[in-house]
Amino acid sequence: MSTAAFHISSLLEKMTSSDKDFRFMATSDLMSELQKDSIQLDEDSERKVVKMLLRLLEDKNGEVQNLAVKCLGPLVGKVKEYQVETIVDALCANMRSDKEQLRDIAGIGLKTVLSELPPAATGSGLATNVCRKITGQLTSAIAQQEDVAVQLEALDILSDMLSRLGAPLGAFHASLLHCLLPQLSSPRLAVRKRAVGALGHLAAACSTDLFTELADHLLDRLPGPRAPTSPAALRTVIQCLGSVGRQAGHRLGAHLDRLVPLVEEFCNLDDDELRESCLQAFEAFLRKCPKEMGPHVPNVTSLCLQYIKHDPNYNYDSDEDEEQMETEDSEFSEQESEDEYSDDDDMSWKVRRAAAKCLAALIGSRPDLLHDFHCTLAPVLIRRFKEREENVKADVFGAYIVLLRQTRPPKGWLEGVEEPTQTGSNLHILRGQVPLVIKALQRQLKDRSIRARQGCFSLLTELAGVLPGSLAEHMPVLVAGIVFSLADRSSSSTIRMDALAFLQGLLGTEPAEAFHTHLPTLLPPVMACVADPFYKIAAEALLVLQELVKALWPLDRPRTLDPEPYIGEMSAATLARLRATDLDQEVKERAISCMGHLVGHLGDRLGDDLEPSLLLLLDRLRNEITRLSAVKALTLVAVSPLRIDLQLILAEALPILASFLRKNQRALRLATLAALDALARSQGLSLPPPAVRTVLAELPALVSESDMHVAQLAVDFLATVTHAQPASLAEVSGPVLSELLRLLRSPLLPAGVLAAAEGFLQALVGTRPPCVNYAELISLLTAPVYNQPVDSGPGLHKQVFHSLARCVAALAAACPQEAAGTAKRLVCDARSPSSSTGVKVLAFLSLAEVGQVAGPGPQRELKAVLLEALGSPSEDVRAAASYALGRVGAGNLPDFLPFLLGQIEAEPRRQYLLLHSLREALGAAPPDSLKPYAEDIWALLFQRCEGAEEGTRGVVAECIGKLVLVNPPFLLPRFRKQLAAGQPHTRSTVITAVKFLISDQPHPIDPLLKSFIGEFMESLQDPDLNVRRATLAFFNSAVHNKPSLVRDLLDDILPLLYQETKIRRDLIREVEMGPFKHTVDDGLDVRKAAFECMYSLLESCLGQLDICEFLNHLEDGLKDHYDIRMLTFIMLARLATLCPVPVLQRVDRLIEPLRATCTAKVKAGSVKQEFEKQDELKRSAMRAVAALLTIPEVGKSPIMADFSSQIRSNPELTTLFESIQKDSASAPSTDSMELS
Secondary structure, eight states, X not given: OOHHHHHHHHHHHHHTOSOHHHHHHHHHHHHHHHTOTXXXXXXXXXXXXXXXXXXXXXXXXXXXXXXXXXXXXXXXXTSOHHHHHHHHHHHHHHHTOSOHHHHHHHHHHHHHHHHHSOOGGGTOSHHHHHHHHHXXXXXXXXXXOSOHHHHHHHHHHHHHHHHHHXXXXXXXXXXXXXXXXXXXXXXXXXXXXXXXXXXXXHXXXXXXXXXXXXXXXXXXXXXXXXXXXXXXXXXXXXXXXXXXXXXXXXXXXXXXXXXXXXXXXXXXXXXXXXXXXXXXXXXXXXXXOTTTTXXXXXXXXXXXXXXXXXXXXXXXXXXXXXXXXXXXXXXXXXXXXXXXXXXXXXXXXXXXXXXXXXXXXXXXXXXXXXXXXXXXXXXXHHHGGGOXXXXXXXXXXXXXXXHHHXXXXXXXXXXXXXXXXXXXXXXXXXXXXXXHHHHHHHTGGGOSOHHHHHHHHHHHHHHHHHSTTTTXXXXXXXXXXXXXXXXXXXXXXXXXXXXXXXXXXXXXXXXXXXXHTTHHHHHHHHHHHHTOXXXXXXXXXXXXXXXXXXXXXXXXXXXXXXXXXXXXXXXXXXXXXXXXXXXXXXXXXXXHHHHXXXXXXXXXXXXXXXXXXXXXXXXXXXXXXXXXXHHHHXXXXXXXXXXXXXXXXXXXXXXXXXXXXXXXXXXXXXXXXXXXXXXXXXXXXXXXXXXXXXXXXXXXXXXXXXXXXXXXHHHHHHHHXXXXXXXXXXXXXHHHHHHHHHHHTOTTOOHHHHHHHHHHHHHHHHXXXXXXXXXXXXXXXXXXXXXXXXXXXXXXXXXXXHHHHHHHHHHHHHOHHHHHHHHHHHHHHHHOTTSOHHHHHHHHHHHHHHTTTSOSTTHHHHHHHHHHHTXXXXXXXXXXXHHHHHHHHHHSHHHHHHHHHHHHHHOGGGHHHHHHHHHHHHHHSOHHHHGGGHHHHHHHHHHTTTOSOHHHHHHHHHHHHHHHTTSHHHHTTHHHHHHHHXXXXXXXXXXXXXXXXXXXXXXXXXXXXXHHHHHHHGGGGOSOHHHHHHHHXXXXXXXXXXXXXXXXXXXXXXXXXHHTTSOOGGGEEEEEETTEEEEEETTHHHHHHHHHXXXXXXXXXXXXXXXXXXXXXXXXXXXXOHHHHHHHHHHHHHHHHHOHHHHHHTHHHHHHHHHHHHHOOOOTTXXXXXXXXXXXXXXXXXXXXXXXXXXXXXXXXXXXXXXXXXXXXXXXXXXHHHHHHHHHHHSOOHHHHHHO
């Protein structure tokens, strides 16, 4: 017998003791044994434990009974299925016992067992079997009316079961429905309430037919507004509708037109509880079926506005007089009012709260009506800020905060250029409301209730975020409110933290001048918080102090406020925190950061406090826990334009910083390199050379491709040191250079590292005398290419040639006197027949960069060399020569451009390469210098639009795009004529050219482009397929890079776009390939482009889309070609997170195509690619299924439940599904990834 089994059998023996304490302790020990993961029970032990616990449930001692019930939870997972069923049977039998205590214990036991059952989604059949066992017994217990306590317990358990395990009970749904509906007319309120809850959970999981039956039953129970009915019955039906709305509102859409008018009528009956239920039902309908509620919005709005003011027992007009009375004799008046009237029987506050919540749901679900809400709802909400009931006030604030969040312009809109007119006008109305909001909150900010003040702070924080700068003129009121809360020591610390967080936010959004006059009142309470014993308050206050210093004494503008009166107090408080060592980690870090800001912004005024501050910073550098914060603070001090003298600590600090460069902690290495760079820039020659050498010795190891970001900062620092102390660098230049050259040979070199390397190389040859000789550096750089054998091909990656060429050019630019010689040498290398391909490619790429610096001398022979190279057998050499021709030409247009245009006319075979040269020239030359040639180039390009080669037409389109930027107002309108008169190829080339005019940065051409977009988009109706495809590609680029160009036109564009997503039978043809027939769909590319546009619209124009219409077309895509299905699965997954409500309403229709994809089989004998494609499709479909399951109600849908069980019964699908769930759990949230 194992030790665990022996231990348990000894416990079981003690449980039979006559002493209740023995039984209690033994049961307690059993509980701890069962909670261990490692415990394994054999069959005999299982049986004994189960039997004993069931006996203890009937123990005479209540405490033992309670413990025994708790043991059932962990036991369920440890014993076999049939034992669980034994437990359930025994508990059900006890439910019918005559003893009340036993019934209660059995009820608790059943709930405990149900809560521990593995959910059906895990594939265990246990839950289903247990539920089936219980359900029959529960229904009979509910149906028998004798004992209400049993009925209530049974209803409770049923509710629990339906909410967790609704789907596996499918077979019982009908009997449960017919058992629960009669309970709605039970004479007992508690029974009715629990039946309402259970029906809500059942509505989410039952089949469509049963749901319709339930909805019809409830609608039939609603009498006409004139028919007499008992208030209780009416309340129950309305509550039941609300419960169904909250749990399964997405299925109610079809019934709302009958339902809503009836519920509206009942709001007018004089019964507050009924009104509350009606408004709660409306809230659920608005959240779950916003589209279907559209026609009823005006009526619901007016009801909410009526009832949010519904307070028959209170006169708000007397508030002002009351306030004066209160000050005179507050105690007496309070006593008096208490005797007169009791609030206990006042239900009106619940009606007001329900109205406020309903308004919040309305604002949240209909962003398209924001403008009306600002005009109608906002003033009423602001007037209701004076609400006397705390719970209601919180919800009124909540509703106004929802309105503010909806008004906030979406992220990524650039001010002015991008802001759409609608948002602009809403912000304008909001600006007008700010004084009213402040006036309404003035008294609330000094309210005795903490919750009211917290509500004020969160509302004002949101307002400042939506309208930065709008609170500046109301600063006296806000400062008084903040100081009131900061000084409030009577209550919990949260309100002080909220006040500090609000102040910190204000410092970020309001202009600094607004704070100047209030600083004497604000600073003392903030200082008191810095010294507060509670660490969270101290940390928050230090952050506020830091923001205060940053905002009021910025480094980039002259000081407008004299820091003298405040500096002593601020530095004393911060130093006190810095010196204390027994502090919380967060407070230490914030104190160091705050001191860094104080020294960096006001170091010249610190006087005697400067030296101890710097020494403390040095001390914190030595401490492992605070070193990262200290390094960042040191950086702040070093970059400060105040040029603070750091001689005191430099000699000791530099070796410590050098040691950090060896540490594993990446954040520390990055921060240290930034600090060293700042020190080298600010202190320069005064850095002690021995200490600098210690630092430099660590650097070669950091210049490696294992961490490019560290490498970039290291190379930047090297460049700074080269300027500051060339002598120190000369010693390590050898090892550093060899590492740098190895780095330059990496094909993954980012642009930032390359720019840093160029800067460093220029610094090396720029010092006097140079640290490294120019010729030596050039030969080191080019050695990897020149040392290659002639016949070995390029060998190095293409990117490496570009990197090396950029470095050669940087060196030539740093030594202009050497540039001409370098260019001559490069021309010779390019011309020499003995040069390898690699040498020629590097020579041409270098000439492209150097040619512009070298002057006209070498350029004459360049033409001939470049033209000759365009005929080279090597593709790499041809491409490099074509690039060089364009770049060199851009620097010398009068000489090169006519020559280039002549060549394009004369050499049709080399046209593609020459057009590439023209594209480079147009991109690199200044626009004004191109104006004289614009007409010639325009004519030449439009002759090439009808070429047969698509690649050539693409380059032509790019050239046209670059040419239009030379003179947009003159050239852009010409596109109209080309679109009207041109051939199909010309039309598609023009549209593609427009695509090249869109960039993701603001550009002067944007307003002009916006005025033409509508006309260009009309090409979606062009008869030619290629033109439509080009138009869709252009539209996609606009939506992706500059949504503001198309946002206002979407109403006209979307119907045309959706038209292109349809499969067109007339474009599908059969092709005979030998004995086989093969279908070709010519419309596929256009459809794919249309679905790509739909995907982009989800990212940037979600607010302008009618999601229900969008989903209709998405549904078609789920059954389309492989590529399109892949796209629509991704879109479906995105929509499940972005707009769960409309997706939920049609989830049953969406699951079918997903199921078809997941269960499809590839024909035997298909090629390997077919199998791979099908696997990828299944994976993508499963991702969509996993995304749908993140919407809580989807799992309860009967069709989804059926599909889930199908997945679990198929091992291949189960493993696929589990792997996807693991992936999504380990990946960061999609939202943050997409948006960043």
